[in-house]
Amino acid sequence: MSTVTVQSLLPSGTHYLSGNEAVSEGALAAGCRYYAGYPITPSSEIMERMADRLDEVGGVFAQMEDEIASICSVIGAVWAGARAMTATSGPGFSLMQEAVGYAALTETPMVIADIQRAGPGTGQATRVASGDHMQARWGSHGDYQVITYSPWSVQEMYDLTVEAFNQADRFRVPVFVMGEEAVGHLREQVEVPPQVTLFQREKRAGAPPFGEAGPDGVPSMPSFGEGQNLLVTGSTHDARGFRRTDDPGAHERLVSRINEKIIRARGRIVRTEAHHLDDARVAVVAYGFTARSALYAVRRLRKEGIRAGLLRLQTVWPFAKEEIRTLGRAMDRILVPEMNRGQIAGEVLKSADCEVVPFGQTNGEIIRPDRIEEQLRRLF
């Protein structure tokens, strides 16, 4: 695995940005030089900033006719050698799902920021939700794996977007930054480091681009125009890219590899953060903006000597099975507050041996700390 350390694009130090602006700046710092998108609330600020900034840094910005064209052109740009991304929200995310499956099967590294709003349907376009996690995991047909980040602050919108680009290239997989409206439109201080370390796409001339896995279980990634006679297809293919649409073995090998390369690397992908867990009896498992309210609630209870704690998921997929299993052994109960009707509580239930209490809220508003505090008190 080779990396390169480059200067950050923004001057290092403290900046005051919205979460959506921070996604754009994180992407640019990570070397993103192609963005394509379509306007949609509440993610449009990402596109607007990319339109300005890509011009400044010598990248390419394309406003497309819809979200389908946006994600497809990103995949085209990636195979032409770009680090590239798109951003959207609920309805646009739904439109992109077919191409997500294409990216997974062709092992196309790309980043999609989904700034979640209240659904289903058009729902409440300006209101917050966290209801797209199962769609991110299972939105396209067939079996595949993705990596998703769930930032809780503007700082993480920056940092985790950088990491999303690195992990996308490292594992040749689509990676999602699953922001929520509340963090997308939040303004906070962001510390921009002087330098950023970037993973270098593996390129071995002549190596089969869809097989003969490298050190990470990930094949070499050539680009168009390098004389490699690249054969890229979204149909089942062999290591060189030839269609194998009636060969059971070829399909099984390919589907197995694109799943296993992520499952085997779970330990290097999953990110969690523990707060007050050492002597806790009841833990909150939370992610995204809800984890901010959860930490506030846990601290309130701690002041009264109540042994509550928080495990924050910074990645949602692949799921932190091991961490939740360990947590479940140590706790009496786990509370899972989330801005959906229990999408991740179900995953926690699969891994934790203790009692798991879901607490879903789907009213287009953030879950306030006092509601989590009230739920927690009942569990002691």
Next chain:
Amino acid sequence: MARDLEAYLRAELKATPFCPGCGHGILMNLILRAVDGAGIPMEEMLFVSGIGCAAWIPSPHFRGDTLHTLHGRAIPFAAGAKLFNPALRTLVISGDGDLTSIGGNHLIHAARRDTDLTVICANNQIYGMTGGQAASTSPRGTFTATTNRGNPHRPFDLCRLVRAAGASSVARYAVTQPLALMEGIQRALAVEGFSFLEVLSPCPTQFGRRNRFDTPAEMLRSLMERCVTREEAEQMEAEELGDKIVTGEFV
């Protein structure tokens, strides 16, 4: 001489997947002859296709970079690659259902933006691969798997559509006009901006057998009789033009 284009084909392949009598083999041949005649090195070419029979013309046959994409989406995939790396001479080859029905919105917007792509639409007037259902290009009254009593709708005039959307170059030829078609492909490849080429290509398996063309030769003969050049059309009365197909350069 007869085998001088083999260098343009992947050595692993021994045959095309097309049905006997399909026009796509002729088109495949002429695309490679056009690239060869224009002197464009294959390393500079990028071939992008969607889903359907025509999408298999470049992928996997052409020995160059090929991108076989999703149904209807060849143009936005191609646009992303071209916009990021303008050195790629990007040629989209796909069918009528793919490019003008499910992908119709991408077609008109790429033409409007005048994205520097060449698009060859192999028009066989039917959904061939899926079993012969009616397309947005099936003539009124024709029989298909989904129009047993005759297609009630009129077809798109693709050249007028793409011209109205603002393309830099628009032309129509049939595979029965091989020299004019090859020269048309060369002209389209040389255009800076969006160039569109509609190529009429017979589908005896799905279209012909349902519409009283008993042999592939009859379909080819019919195309030869119906296709007239713009110059010829200008000399003809409206009645005489009837069901003729006007070919040539429109923009």
